[in-house]
Structures are given as structure tokens and as C-alpha cells.
Amino acid sequence: MSDVRDRMVARAAREIARGMVVNLGIGLPTRVIDHLAADFPVCLHTENGLSGIGPTLPYEQADRNLIDAGGAYVSTIPGSAFFDSAVSFALVRSGRLDLTMLGAFEVAQNGDLANWKIPGKFSPGAGGGIELAQKARRVVVLTTHVDRKGNPKLLEQCSLPLTATACVNRVFTDMAVVDVAEGRFHLREIAEGLSVADVVKATGAGLIVPEGELPRF
Amino acid sequence: MKLADKSCALEEAVSRIGVGATVMLSGFGVPGTPFALIRELVRQGPKNLTIIKNDANEKGMGVDHLLAAGMVKKLIVTHIGLNARAMAMMNAGDIEVEFCAQGMLAERVRAGGAGLMGFVTDIGLGTELAEGKTRVELGGREGVLESALRADVALIHAARADTFGNLCYAAAARNFSPLMAMAADRVVAEAEVVVAPGGIVPEEVHTPGPFVDHVVPLGALGEEYGVVRRA
Structure with a gap:
């Protein structure tokens, strides 16, 4: 992974507060876990039916019945629980999931998210x-x-x-941290080595830039 | 009092699935997929099936054998991205695919199993998933009507069963199994271990025996059940 993407994932990991219940989507979000300390209190949920995900296991140690929703072989930790798919999504829909981190094809300034289908090219289903x-x-x-x-x-x-x-509440990219609020994008942080103008140019919508120096990541 | 013995041979358990049947398959990826029952279904070969499962497995595994054998008319699924054949058959119009949000598939199956006709939800509002569904206003909120799902037959994989059909699932292999085991007219469970009634502690039963019609003991597990080695 390139250096800036690694910094972006590390920055995103700071989004996770102690005690949260969190679902990490497939792809970049899964790597956030590498930036959490082993003793950091967080309950990771995977929609195929596990709360309290433990470390990913190599082939030799894998349990054939224990995967996450992305198909990675994972483990349990003290306090883990298994449940069926209806219970798993009851947890999501009833407001018990504090945070999810997802990938995107497109994000709109009102927070609309498109990440599951490119008509005619890619339509595997949204899971x-x-x-x-x-x-x-x-x-x-x-x-x-x-x-x-x-x-x-x-x-x-x-x-x-x-x-x-x-x-969508917030977007972490390899260039910036951008919040979505009141139907607009708000620039919050910027990657090392870039200017505000670089980010504005690469953004396909208006970007509200606050006065003064922005934090760097 | 004594509980009936529902032990059944593989061939016989699958033999009542006819042409055009709707079949639920447990499993999320490999864990929970009833590979032995699926292989027997492929051997017997009824065509025009509607398959309800979370996913289409991967190439050379489970659902893929049904697709390769030309036995599938329609898939009701949440995600088929790991099976290139399923995607190609969908794009070529060889099979129909109905995509559900994953929790909606679970809830539609659960509703079917609970004797309900459907339920109202706001999931999918504002997206193409809500298109064509009946709009409902309930308690001042807008939702869509989701219909319940039932099947002629559910094929379930269990880690342990007793001969009456009480079932236990292992780890993340539980996923859709307890839901589908309630939602079919005939429920067939393959089990890695089959014990006499009393061999499973009542508190540890995940699916109660009255839901289950046939228990098929598995011998040595085939390769498909194992850990998948990925590059």
C-alpha cells in the first residue's frame, strides 16, 4: 500500500472511539484494524453472524466455519458471540451499530452513496x-x-x-478528510504535501474550506 | 414418550425435489453450505429450479454445480460477486437473478417461517431496490412492503443433529440455517455428527426438531467443506 493510503487508513482508525460497535466493509476499511492497539476496547461486527471479531488467521490455523463477510478467516476473542443473519441485521437496523466504514464509487454532497453497481459492467449485488x-x-x-x-x-x-x-457523514481519501453536512462537502484535513487547491481541483463539487491552517495527516 | 427417528439416506432425502421446485440453501460462502445435499441434487438433476441462498458460492463449489448443470431458472440472492459463471449467466439472460438486501433476505425468510405474509420496511427507500414495491405508510412513516419467502424444500447443513432433527450449527456457519429451517414445506438437514435424542442439551438446540423432516448423516466431509486456500 502506498504511503499516503497507509496514512489515510491510520487516520480513519482514529475515528473509532472506545467501546464502539463497528462494522468494517470489504477492502480498504478492513485494513483499519491493523492500526488499532491490541488492547483497544472495540466490538467488531460482521454481518454473517459474529460480534467480537478476533485477529485474521493464516491458512494453517483457519477454522473452516469461521469467516467474516469478506471471506477472510477470522477468530474469536473472549466475549465473542455468534448469531443468525436475521439477528445480525436486527443489530444493524435497530441502531446498535455505532459506526460502519465502507468503500465507494461515488459520494454526493448530500451524503448519497453509490458503491454496489455499475450498470452493464459490474452488478454482483449489494450484500x-x-x-x-x-x-x-x-x-x-x-x-x-x-x-x-x-x-x-x-x-x-x-x-x-x-x-x-x-x-455518509465523513469521507477519508488519499487527499483529504471531508465532512458531509447540510448538503455540502466541508474540508477538514489535508494530506501532507498537498495544497487546498489540489484538493479543490480533484473534487467534483463545491468544497467549503475553513479559514486558517488545516490539520495534516 | 419417545421422539421419532427421522434419519434418512441421502438419495431418498433429496428425491422429492421435482422439476420447477423452489429450494432454499443455507450457507454464507462455504460455512453452512450443504455441499453433499447439493451434489446429490445435481446427480438427480431436476431442472427449472428457483434457488434461494445468500450467494452463489465460488466456481466449482455448491451452487455453481447447479448452474453448470443448467438446473437453475432463478436465483434469489444478496451477492454473486465470487462466482463468475453466475454473473455471466445473468448477463447472458440464461438465469434470472433477484437481488435482496442481505438483512431483507433474512427477514423475508424468517417471515415465511413465522407464518407471516410479509412486513413493512424503509430499507432501500430512494434506491432501485424499492422500485416496483408497494408503498405503505405506517405510523406516519413511509415504507415498502416486502413479501415473505417460502420454499418447497430447504437443504440445511448442521454441525450436529439428533435423530429427531434438533440441530446445532458451528460458529459462523449458522447464518441463514435457522431461518430457512423454518421456511420450507420439507426440511432436510445434513449433519456432520448425528446423535440419539438426548445427545444435544436442550438449551443448546438452535433449530428445534419439529421443524425438520429428514436428517442425513454425513460421512467423511468432502473437500468443498474445507478451508479455501487463497493466493
Whole structure:
């Protein structure tokens, strides 16, 4: 992983407060766990039916019945619990999930999220993503600021099918930390070595920039 | 009093699945997928099936055998991204695929199992998942009507069973099993270990025996049940 992405993931890890129940989506969000201290009190939830996820295990030590929703072989810790899929999503929909971290194709300035379908190209189904995005108490997105072709992923409006409407609270990218509030993007932090102008240029919607020096990550 | 013995041979347990049947399959990826029952179903070969499962497994495993054998008319699933064949068949129009939000699939199955016709939810509002669904206002809030799901047959994998059909699931292999075991007219459970009634402590039963029609003891587990080695 490139240095700046590693710093972005490390910065995102600071979003997790002590005692939270957290679901980490597949991809970059899963790596957030590497930046949490082993004794940090947090309950990780995976939608296939486990609260209290322990460390990922190598092939030789894996339990064939114990995966997370991304298919990684994980372990339990003292206090873990298993449950069925209805219970798992009752936990999500009833407000017991404090935070979810998800990937994105597009985020709109009103908090709309598109991360599950590119019509005609990619439509594997959303799995548990729709309920995570719609019902977690706080939704943060980890994504590159622009796509592989250099097009911005933070937009005035999403063009792809939505995962959920007005659900994103904060976006961590390889360029910036951006909050979504009152229908606008607000620049909060900026990656080392970049200027505000760099971030503004790479953003496909208006960006509210506060006065004074911004924190760096 | 004594509880009935529902032990059943693999061939016989699967033999009542006819052409055009709707079949629920437990499992989320490998854990909980009834691979032996699926292989027997492929051997017997009824076509035009509607399969209800969280996912389509991976190439060369579980649901993929049904797809390869041309036995599937429709999948009701939440995610098929790990099975390129399922994606290709969907894109070519060879199978119909109905995608559900994962918790909605679970809840629709649970509703079916609980004798309900459906439920109202706000999940999916404002997205294409809500398109075509009946809008409902309830307590001043807007929602959509989700219909219950039932199947002709549910094929379930259990870690342990007694001969009456009380079932226990291992770790994250539980997932959809307890829900699907309530939601079909005929429920077949394959089990890694089968014990006499009393061999499972009542407090540790995950699915009560009255829901289960047939218990199929598994011999040595096939390769598909094992840990998948990934690069």
C-alpha cells in the first residue's frame, strides 16, 4: 500500500472511539484494524453472524466455519458471540451499530452513496451494504479521491445507482478528510504535501474550506 | 414418550425435489453450505429450479454445480460477486437473478417461517431496490412492503443433529440455517455428527426438531467443506 493510503487508513482508525460497535466493509476499511492497539476496547461486527471479531488467521490455523463477510478467516476473542443473519441485521437496523466504514464509487454532497453497481459492467449485488449504509449511526467512507481515470468521486450528484440516500457523514481519501453536512462537502484535513487547491481541483463539487491552517495527516 | 427417528439416506432425502421446485440453501460462502445435499441434487438433476441462498458460492463449489448443470431458472440472492459463471449467466439472460438486501433476505425468510405474509420496511427507500414495491405508510412513516419467502424444500447443513432433527450449527456457519429451517414445506438437514435424542442439551438446540423432516448423516466431509486456500 502506498504511503499516503497507509496514512489515510491510520487516520480513519482514529475515528473509532472506545467501546464502539463497528462494522468494517470489504477492502480498504478492513485494513483499519491493523492500526488499532491490541488492547483497544472495540466490538467488531460482521454481518454473517459474529460480534467480537478476533485477529485474521493464516491458512494453517483457519477454522473452516469461521469467516467474516469478506471471506477472510477470522477468530474469536473472549466475549465473542455468534448469531443468525436475521439477528445480525436486527443489530444493524435497530441502531446498535455505532459506526460502519465502507468503500465507494461515488459520494454526493448530500451524503448519497453509490458503491454496489455499475450498470452493464459490474452488478454482483449489494450484500449487506444497503442496510449498513442506511442504518449505522455513523457512516464513513474510505476511498481514493479520484478514480483510476482521474475522475472525481466526490460529486454534486451520484450518477450510479445508489446504495442509500443521504447516509455518509465523513469521507477519508488519499487527499483529504471531508465532512458531509447540510448538503455540502466541508474540508477538514489535508494530506501532507498537498495544497487546498489540489484538493479543490480533484473534487467534483463545491468544497467549503475553513479559514486558517488545516490539520495534516 | 419417545421422539421419532427421522434419519434418512441421502438419495431418498433429496428425491422429492421435482422439476420447477423452489429450494432454499443455507450457507454464507462455504460455512453452512450443504455441499453433499447439493451434489446429490445435481446427480438427480431436476431442472427449472428457483434457488434461494445468500450467494452463489465460488466456481466449482455448491451452487455453481447447479448452474453448470443448467438446473437453475432463478436465483434469489444478496451477492454473486465470487462466482463468475453466475454473473455471466445473468448477463447472458440464461438465469434470472433477484437481488435482496442481505438483512431483507433474512427477514423475508424468517417471515415465511413465522407464518407471516410479509412486513413493512424503509430499507432501500430512494434506491432501485424499492422500485416496483408497494408503498405503505405506517405510523406516519413511509415504507415498502416486502413479501415473505417460502420454499418447497430447504437443504440445511448442521454441525450436529439428533435423530429427531434438533440441530446445532458451528460458529459462523449458522447464518441463514435457522431461518430457512423454518421456511420450507420439507426440511432436510445434513449433519456432520448425528446423535440419539438426548445427545444435544436442550438449551443448546438452535433449530428445534419439529421443524425438520429428514436428517442425513454425513460421512467423511468432502473437500468443498474445507478451508479455501487463497493466493
